[in-house]
Amino acid sequence: MCSYIVEKTALFGSAKGPNGWMRIDTANVYFDHPYYTPLDHALAIDFVNEAEGGRERIAVELSAESARALVAKILAALESGEVAHAPAHHDHAPHDPAPHDPVPHDPVPLEHGPYGHAHTHAGPVG
Amino acid sequence: MIYEGMLAETVAIRGHNGDVGEAYYARPVGPGPFPGVVLIHHLPGWDEWCKEQTRKLAHHGFAAIDPHLYFREGPGSPDDVGARVRAAGGVADAQVMGDVAGAAAFLRAQPYSNGKVAVMGFCSGGRHAYLAACTVPGFDAVVDCWGGNVIVDDPNALNDKRPVAPIDLTDKLKIPVLGLFGNDDGNPTADQVNRTEAVLKKLGKSYEFYRYDGVGHAFFNYERPGFKPEPMLEGWKRVFTFLNKHLATPLATAAE
Numbered sequence: 001m002c003s004y005i006v007e008k009t010a011l012f013g014s015a016k017g018p019n020g021w022m023r024i025d026t027a028n029v030y031f032d033h034p035y036y037t038p039l040d041h042a043l044a045i046d047f048v049n050e051a052e053g054g055r056e057r058i059a060v061e062l063s064a065e066s067a068r069a070l071v072a073k074i075l076a077a078l079e080s081g082e083v084a085h086a087p088a089h090h091d092h093a094p095h096d097p098a099p100h101d102p103v104p105h106d107p108v109p110l111e112h113g114p115y116g117h118a119h120t121h122a123g124p125v126g
Numbered sequence: 127m128i129y130e131g132m133l134a135e136t137v138a139i140r141g142h143n144g145d146v147g148e149a150y151y152a153r154p155v156g157p158g159p160f161p162g163v164v165l166i167h168h169l170p171g172w173d174e175w176c177k178e179q180t181r182k183l184a185h186h187g188f189a190a191i192d193p194h195l196y197f198r199e200g201p202g203s204p205d206d207v208g209a210r211v212r213a214a215g216g217v218a219d220a221q222v223m224g225d226v227a228g229a230a231a232f233l234r235a236q237p238y239s240n241g242k243v244a245v246m247g248f249c250s251g252g253r254h255a256y257l258a259a260c261t262v263p264g265f266d267a268v269v270d271c272w273g274g275n276v277i278v279d280d281p282n283a284l285n286d287k288r289p290v291a292p293i294d295l296t297d298k299l300k301i302p303v304l305g306l307f308g309n310d311d312g313n314p315t316a317d318q319v320n321r322t323e324a325v326l327k328k329l330g331k332s333y334e335f336y337r338y339d340g341v342g343h344a345f346f347n348y349e350r351p352g353f354k355p356e357p358m359l360e361g362w363k364r365v366f367t368f369l370n371k372h373l374a375t376p377l378a379t380a381a382e
Contacts, residue, residue: 003275003313004169004216028213033249033344035170035205040343040352046209055202057209 015047015058026050034061043067131155142224147197152184158238160189161373164229166247166254171208193229218287242266242373260295267372269304274313303333304368308341
């Protein structure tokens with residue numbers, strides 16, 4: 001579409017590129033002419049760390065069909081994984097914010113070791 | 127034997143606000159005189175395909191320059207730089223026009239220039255070419271290859287970076303226009319192309335529009351499934367006929 005339309009979402013996580021692992025805090029998502037993929041339009045996601053200037057990115061370009069299939073698989077994996085890893089009712093994991101608590105917790109538990117630092121805008125990990 | 131030669135290289139140009147950026151420059155080897163073309167890359171960026179089109183123009187006798195519109199977000203590979211520009215909302219029209227004017231000045235400053243320069247662009251570059259034809263003085267012809275958003279139907283699409291729809295500046299356009307479009311394109315749509323033509327016609331502008339059935343966006347681009355060999359070949363023929371007509375060396379023209 002030759003547009004500059006970008007959907008931005010804040011996130012918490014890491015991505016691995018040519019320079020190794022990097023912390024990412026933002027995904028820029030758009031559907032437009034791809035740079036590399038032989039399609040007229042592709043769903044592109046650029047994972048960046050805006051807090052550190054956003055100069056480096058981990059990028060993917062997917063067909064619309066692949067992107068939709070991926071979304072479905074992400075949701076399916078989350079659903080089955082969360083069921084499999086669900087804590088017992090009496091035993092909240094330290095990184096699991098209480099469901100009734102509207103204030104996002106610092107999502108970085110000790111188990112994340114060297115990657116841990118204050119991060120307040122993202123949802124829980126686990 | 128006919129000798130063919132070309133020099134293609136990265137050069138530095140002075141663009142908007144005097145900023146020094148890079149451009150891909152290809153020209154025939156020889157004394158000239160050569161007409162010039164400023165070729166504006168498409169939205170994904172200053173990529174290999176656009177540089178190939180620059181060399182194609184040189185192969186056909188033009189000194190052609192493709193300014194890197196995203197250089198200010200460098201250094202970095204053209205795709206990464208393009209992604210940064212996109213995340214920042216794109217490039218401002220005023221900045222692009224300054225860079226295009228700088229590229230044209232580079233062409234005219236070469237000793238082998240015949241003094242004639244066209245502006246041409248693909249996709250968003252087609253829109254930029256149309257805008258340059260309306261706002262940057264000195265061009266002799268313009269080629270718009272499927273430039274989208276020349277007509278802006280949604281006023282919310284206008285913003286600080288792109289404050290005016292190019293179609294609304296058409297009264298300032300003083301040079302001949304060549305337009306190539308696919309009738310199945312979503313941006314510009316066939317209806318938008320018709321409306322652009324209606325404005326050009328109403329204002330008495332010199333233009334040639336060619337539309338291709340069964341063809342969508344970017345049909346010159348062999349890296350995309352929308353590539354159509356026959357319309358591409360016919361389209362390039364239109365481009366070279368048009369450029370040769372309007373960029374002919376003045377002395378040669380006078381001698382005919």
